[in-house]
Every structure is written in structure tokens, then in C-alpha cells.
Amino acid sequence: MQEFAPPLTFSALVTTLRAAGCVFAEDEAELLQATAADPAALATMLERRAAGLPLEHVLGWAEFCGLRISVDPGVFVPRRRTEFLVRQAAALSPAPAVVVDLCCGSGALGTALASALDGVELHAVDVDPAAVRCARRNVGGLGTVHEGDLFAPLPRSLRGRVDALLANVPYVPTGDVALLPAEARVHEPRVALDGGGDGLDVMRRVVAEAADWLAPGGSLLVETSERQAARAEETVGSRGLGARVVVSEELYATVVIGTRPR
Known part of the structure; x- marks a missing residue:
């Protein structure tokens, strides 16, 4: 029987993000949870962020002037x-x-x-x-x-x-x-x-x-x-x-x- 990993808890997200050097780990964990379509997507997003990709590239968007702006990988992230x-x-x-x-x-x-x-x-x-x-x-x-x-x-x-x-x-x-x-x-x-x-x-x-x-x-x-x-x-x-x-x-x-x- 195939075993599936349990869904990532908020605490596990924060711990992994902190270990990767993310200063605002709690905020980022909330954004990842809110954006991920399912537990598998969340795990993939966490892996990419922990590997050093910009948060906005992982999420696929950045907040700018109150708008959600799509940001593709390799595209400059609006500051x-x-x-x-x-x-x-x-x-x-x-x-x-x-x-x-x-x-x-x-x-x-x-x-x-x-x-x-x-x-x-x-x-x-x-x-x-x-x-x-x-x-x-x-x-x-x-x-x-x-x-x-x-x-x-x-x-x-x-x-x-x-x-x-x-x-x-x-x-x-x-x-x-x-x-x-x-x-x-x-x-x-x-x-x-x-x-x-x-x-x-x-x-x-x-x-x-x-x-x-x-x-x-x-x-x-x-x-x-x-x-x-x-x-x-x-x-x-x-x-x-x-x-x-x-x-x-x-x-x-x-x-x-x-x-x-x-």
C-alpha cells in the first residue's frame, strides 16, 4: 500500500522557512498556505522557496499598490x-x-x-x-x-x-x-x-x-x-x-x- 506524507503543518512551514533564512517566516507561511491549491502544491512551493527562489516567483504574484500583479519566474519583481x-x-x-x-x-x-x-x-x-x-x-x-x-x-x-x-x-x-x-x-x-x-x-x-x-x-x-x-x-x-x-x-x-x- 502506498503511503502518503501528512499535510504540512503551519509550524513545519515556519520551521523550514526559518532554516532557509527567511526573516518573515510566519508571514510567508501564511501566504504559501493561502495560495497553494492542495497539499502537494504546498510542498512544492515550500521546496522552491527554501531553495532560494523569490517568494513572488513561488506564489506567482506580488502585491503592488493594492493590486495582485502576476510575476513569472525570471521576471523582475516589483518592489x-x-x-x-x-x-x-x-x-x-x-x-x-x-x-x-x-x-x-x-x-x-x-x-x-x-x-x-x-x-x-x-x-x-x-x-x-x-x-x-x-x-x-x-x-x-x-x-x-x-x-x-x-x-x-x-x-x-x-x-x-x-x-x-x-x-x-x-x-x-x-x-x-x-x-x-x-x-x-x-x-x-x-x-x-x-x-x-x-x-x-x-x-x-x-x-x-x-x-x-x-x-x-x-x-x-x-x-x-x-x-x-x-x-x-x-x-x-x-x-x-x-x-x-x-x-x-x-x-x-x-x-x-x-x-x-x-
Whole structure:
């Protein structure tokens, strides 16, 4: 007679997660139990998490701005700190608004902003085919997801019409990528992390074209680190945009905003 292992108890989940180094083991155990379809699925999910996969890849989703965003394996996981960028964009955007989400990953930023505002025309872009597939599920009928490098795949008709240009570009300096936690370094695409020598290479490419795409009064919003903020602000301002830095100490988030003059 075949013997079956008993279902995992909450205590067993927590013990295994703690042993794997999960700081919030109790919270993660609750999420695994709530998401698993059956005991076999729960055991598989626990095994994957204990092996070091990001929790969001194990669950298949991440919570972002109150939404459940699908996150496939190998796709960049939206960070809670980036909710600050979305809130800033929502405060600046008119209604209706034309929104572009560059380096969109799962499409979390554009989806969240389009869900918060009425009448958004949303376009999201990513160079990674896996991210594009994931973003298309999240964006759904809220907008269009394009595959390609930065502005290249966008319709030319958007030039001069974009009210909010969200650019959650990679900003980790190349030399620091190896220092990232394994969850990011091993399981997220390097193209979503590596920002070049000083971490600002992709941002510079975005800023170089941003003014041509922004509507009068439209804003570019870029997430960066505290130590990069001054250089990022200078770069944004050098392209004719009114630049400023906004910070959330609560979320440890730094955003550079560049606004095209009216």
C-alpha cells in the first residue's frame, strides 16, 4: 500500500522557512498556505522557496499598490518602494492622461497608475520577451504592451503627447550586481538590474529622448538610489526639463522628476 506524507503543518512551514533564512517566516507561511491549491502544491512551493527562489516567483504574484500583479519566474519583481513613484505620477497626471511605462517588467507601474486614474491611454515597453508576456497579462485591456528597446517600439503618434513617462530603469552599478541578494542576482534578469558603470547608463538614454515624447507640462519619473540622486537630477535638468528629487523615508525610495515646460 502506498503511503502518503501528512499535510504540512503551519509550524513545519515556519520551521523550514526559518532554516532557509527567511526573516518573515510566519508571514510567508501564511501566504504559501493561502495560495497553494492542495497539499502537494504546498510542498512544492515550500521546496522552491527554501531553495532560494523569490517568494513572488513561488506564489506567482506580488502585491503592488493594492493590486495582485502576476510575476513569472525570471521576471523582475516589483518592489514596494516603487509604489512611491506611482503615487507621485498619479498626483502629477491630468485626466485623461497618456502614460508610458518604460522598462515595464511585469507591467506593475503602468497597471497601477491606469487603475488609479480615469481615462488613461497606457503604453508599456520592455526589451525582455518574458517580461512582455507577463506584462500583457497584467495590463490586459488597460493598454498596450510593446516589445523592444526603450522608445523604439512606441507609436510615433505619441511624440509630444505623453503626460507621465514612468521609467523604472535598472540602476545598480555593474560592479555592485554581484553584491545583490541571491534572490535578485540569480533569479531576476540582469538586464533589469545592471545600470552600467555608475548605474545611470539606461537613465541617460531615457533622458536623452524624454523631452521629445513628453507633452507640455508632462513629467518623466525615474527611480534611483540616494547616492545617485544628485547626478541623476543634474542629468535630467541638462536636457531642458525642470528637475527635482522627491524622497520617501518610509519606503526608502528616491525619485527624480523632470517636467517639460509648458
